[in-house]
Amino acid sequence: MSYPFKNHTCVENDNEVIENYGCEVAKLSVPKQVSRFLRKHGLKNTISVPVRKSGLTGSGKANQCHSNVYKLVKVYGGKQLLGFGTNIARSVYLDGTDKLPTHLGFQGTPDTLKLYWHSVWITPEGKAVDVTSDDSRAISYTEDAITFIPCHVLTGDTDAVAKAGIVVPFKFKRKGIWLENELVKESRIRYLWHKDPITKNDRICYMANGGFHNPSKVTGKYHDEILKTA
Numbered sequence: 226m227s228y229p230f231k232n233h234t235c236v237e238n239d240n241e242v243i244e245n246y247g248c249e250v251a252k253l254s255v256p257k258q259v260s261r262f263l264r265k266h267g268l269k270n271t272i273s274v275p276v277r278k279s280g281l282t283g284s285g286k287a288n289q290c291h292s293n294v295y296k297l298v299k300v301y302g303g304k305q306l307l308g309f310g311t312n313i314a315r316s317v318y319l320d321g322t323d324k325l326p327t328h329l330g331f332q333g334t335p336d337t338l339k340l341y342w343h344s345v346w347i348t349p350e351g352k353a354v355d356v357t358s359d360d361s362r363a364i365s366y367t368e369d370a371i372t373f374i375p376c377h378v379l380t381g382d383t384d385a386v387a388k389a390g391i392v393v394p395f396k397f398k399r400k401g402i403w404l405e406n407e408l409v410k411e412s413r414i415r416y417l418w419h420k421d422p423i424t425k426n427d428r429i430c431y432m433a434n435g436g437f438h439n440p441s442k443v444t445g446k447y448h449d450e451i452l453k454t455a
Contacts, residue, residue, distance in 0.1 A: 244375075246306065246353035248272040251372045254313060255338050256395050263374070266417045268309065273370045274345050276355045281448060282346070284439035285357035292435025293357050294344040295379075299432075300451050302349045305379035309387065309417075310343035311372045316394065329392075336395050342387035342418070345373060376418055384427060387418035 251273040253260070263269070277283035285293035294305045314329035316337045329339055345355045355371050377385035392403035401408045437448045444451065 243270055245270070245272050246347050246351060246375075248274050248353050248373075251370075253311060253338070253372060254335070258398065259338055259393055259395060262393065262397070262411065266414075268374045268376070268417070271311075271372060271374050272353070274353050274355050274373045275370050276368060279439075280442040281437050281439050282354070282356045284437045286436050286438070287357065289435035290355075290357040291344045292431045292433075293437070294346045295428075295431040296435055296437075296448060296452070297346050297356060298379075300448065304347040306345050306347050306353055306375055306377075307379060307385045307387075308343060308345075308376040309340040309374040309391075311374065312339040312341070313337070314339065316392075338393040338395070340374075340387075340391040340393070340417070342389070343371075343373065344379075345371075347378070377420065379423070382423055384421045384423035385418055386421045388416075391417060 249272065251271045253263075253271055282297065291305075291307070297303065298305055312329065313335045314337055315333040315335055317330045329337060343355075344357075345353050347353050353373075353375075355373075376387075377383075379385070389405050390403060394400045394402070397411060401410055402414065404414060440447045441451065
């Protein structure tokens with residue numbers, strides 16, 4: 226099923242990525258109704274993506290995952306895999322409404338699933354790895370892998386964009402779902418992500434942002450140095 230969105234067509238429930246890219250299958254510890262909500266929106270394949278922690282590819286700049294991966298593909302090849310990273314946490318309410326969580330904490334019994342749009346790198350060998358290891362949205366420094374729902378492989382002409390701030394309370398039937406800072410009923414949600422034509426400006430933005438703190442273990446050179454000679 227599709228419908229107009231701005232100047233192009235969005236495709237609902239179009240999660241075409243069924244490969245695991247060398248990763249183990251991961252299971253989300255969420256109630257059945259949350260699992261059904263994810264499947265309804267095509268989010269069926271959940272994998273455990275290893276986190277790089279050393280060398281150039283283990284030092285991607287925080288909150289710049291899309292640019293980090295795009296830059297690696299330019300230098301080393303491989304592909305960019307977009308999808309949802311996941312956090313399962315405890316909602317913290319400071320306004321007393323018990324409707325919209327002020328933030329998520331990791332103490333106490335989990336009651337909420339948070340989805341954030343994220344990119345990981347498919348290496349030239351076909352293995353998915355997370356190269357933005359200091360991204361505070363995704364992981365802590367102590368974690369060796371993220372639980373990831375792959376959605377779309379970036380191509381030369383097609384990007385993908387997701388709704389922001391997706392927070393799914395385990396009791397969302399009663400509370401609603403936090404979507405782009407608005408509490409909405411499940412029935413109002415048409416899609417969670419969509420394909421989008423990639424433009425010249427998109428490519429410029431990808432290259433202008435992101436980067437890596439550490440040099441390559443093999444050459445001793447930093448990413449920008451390698452890019453100039455690529």
